[in-house]
Amino acid sequence: MPIPFNIGVLQLSMEPVHETVAMAKACEGAGFDAFWIAEAYPWWRKHGFEARSSTAILAVIAGQTRRMQLGWGIISPYTRHPVQVAMEARVMQDLAGDRFLLGLGASKIFMKEIGEGEGEKVGPATVMRESIEIVKGVLRGDPFEYQGKVFTASVPPLKPDMHASRKLPPIYVAGTGPVMQKMSGSISDGLLTASITTPAFVRYSLKNLNEGARKAGKNVSDLVLGSVIVGSIGRDSAKGKEGAREQAAMYLANKVQNIKGSADTLLECAGLTFEELQPVADAMEKGGRKAAAKAVTDEILCKVCAIAGTPDECIQRIEEYRAAGCTHIMLEIWGDDRTVQAKLFGEAVLPHFKK
Numbered sequence: 001m002p003i004p005f006n007i008g009v010l011q012l013s014m015e016p017v018h019e020t021v022a023m024a025k026a027c028e029g030a031g032f033d034a035f036w037i038a039e040a041y042p043w044w045r046k047h048g049f050e051a052r053s054s055t056a057i058l059a060v061i062a063g064q065t066r067r068m069q070l071g072w073g074i075i076s077p078y079t080r081h082p083v084q085v086a087m088e089a090r091v092m093q094d095l096a097g098d099r100f101l102l103g104l105g106a107s108k109i110f111m112k113e114i115g116e117g118e119g120e121k122v123g124p125a126t127v128m129r130e131s132i133e134i135v136k137g138v139l140r141g142d143p144f145e146y147q148g149k150v151f152t153a154s155v156p157p158l159k160p161d162m163h164a165s166r167k168l169p170p171i172y173v174a175g176t177g178p179v180m181q182k183m184s185g186s187i188s189d190g191l192l193t194a195s196i197t198t199p200a201f202v203r204y205s206l207k208n209l210n211e212g213a214r215k216a217g218k219n220v221s222d223l224v225l226g227s228v229i230v231g232s233i234g235r236d237s238a239k240g241k242e243g244a245r246e247q248a249a250m251y252l253a254n255k256v257q258n259i260k261g262s263a264d265t266l267l268e269c270a271g272l273t274f275e276e277l278q279p280v281a282d283a284m285e286k287g288g289r290k291a292a293a294k295a296v297t298d299e300i301l302c303k304v305c306a307i308a309g310t311p312d313e314c315i316q317r318i319e320e321y322r323a324a325g326c327t328h329i330m331l332e333i334w335g336d337d338r339t340v341q342a343k344l345f346g347e348a349v350l351p352h353f354k355k
Contacts (some may be wrong), residue, residue: 004327007032007318010331020057035061036101059095103171106124133146141164176193176263176265185216186213190328191205192328196252197228229329231308232341233345244304252272
């Protein structure tokens with residue numbers, strides 16, 4: 001059975017919890033299918049934000065929503081031992097049940113900040129594979145012993161009368177490079193792609209996902225391909241693109257400053273060069289996100305392929321992503337009055353895809 005097309009919202013864990021909860025509730029009321037939390041890291045302090053635990057925030061949201069799927073999109077095994085990841089997943093299973101989606105990714109920016117992965121003999125793909133094996137082993141509830149290249153685990157079995165799920169939540173791997181993307185097809189339920197994903201990058205990613213699935217004897221039509229896409233909406237086209245321009249500026253500056261190597265293909269698919277983006281990064285460093293937004297030209301914003309503008313423009317862009325092979329839109333709404341924007345998406349965009 002083909003994966004149903006899913007339109008959700010993703011938000012970074014860098015704002016006060018009550019604001020994030022309010023946004024999640026607004027998204028559920030608007031009719032979005034999912035709400036994802038991406039874990040922010042201390043780098044964002046440079047730009048006026050504070051990082052918070054995404055797993056803790058999503059647990060709070062689980063208690064105040066009833067219908068939407070709720071996803072970690074993503075957390076990094078460099079921040080938590082996989083046994084701890086399984087323990088936090090258990091909390092989400094208790095609170096959200098089958099609504100919970102588990103996303104794991106190496107997170108280059110965090111690795112850089114804490115000095116992980118640099119010059120090590122064991123690469124991120126091994127870290128990810130071992131993490132998923134341990135998380136699955138712990139959540140299944142059987143006696144579990146594990147000795148890997150990176151992690152070890154020794155966990156006794158659940159007692160038969162324990163009130164705990166033995167089901168596995170859907171587990172997704174975030175990946176930008178071909179190794180991680182192919183691995184997502186072989187060992188997980190799907191692939192999540194990074195911000196500044198474009199339809200061209202979706203097509204590139206789908207090929208890698210398909211190759212990994214085929215080698216593992218899996219059907220790619222059973223796998224999710226979720227993409228983080230910046231966006232904003234308004235009745236007026238120019239006004240509706242303002243939030244996407246600002247968010248694109250933050251991500252493009254991040255790509256230049258922090259994760260150049262892994263961003264190469266993302267930017268190539270968008271037709272962007274580091275030279276073209278350097279003024280955005282410089283403006284971000286000197287004047288913050290508002291200054292950087294002014295450095296994002298109309299040409300750059302067009303290349304980013306944001307889901308932004310009027311409702312009709314947003315519908316057209318979402319259709320482009322769906323045609324490219326994306327199954328899960330992870331829309332990062334930015335700009336003024338985001339709860340109002342969520343409502344407008346619910347009134348004027350989502351019904352088109354519910355037919």
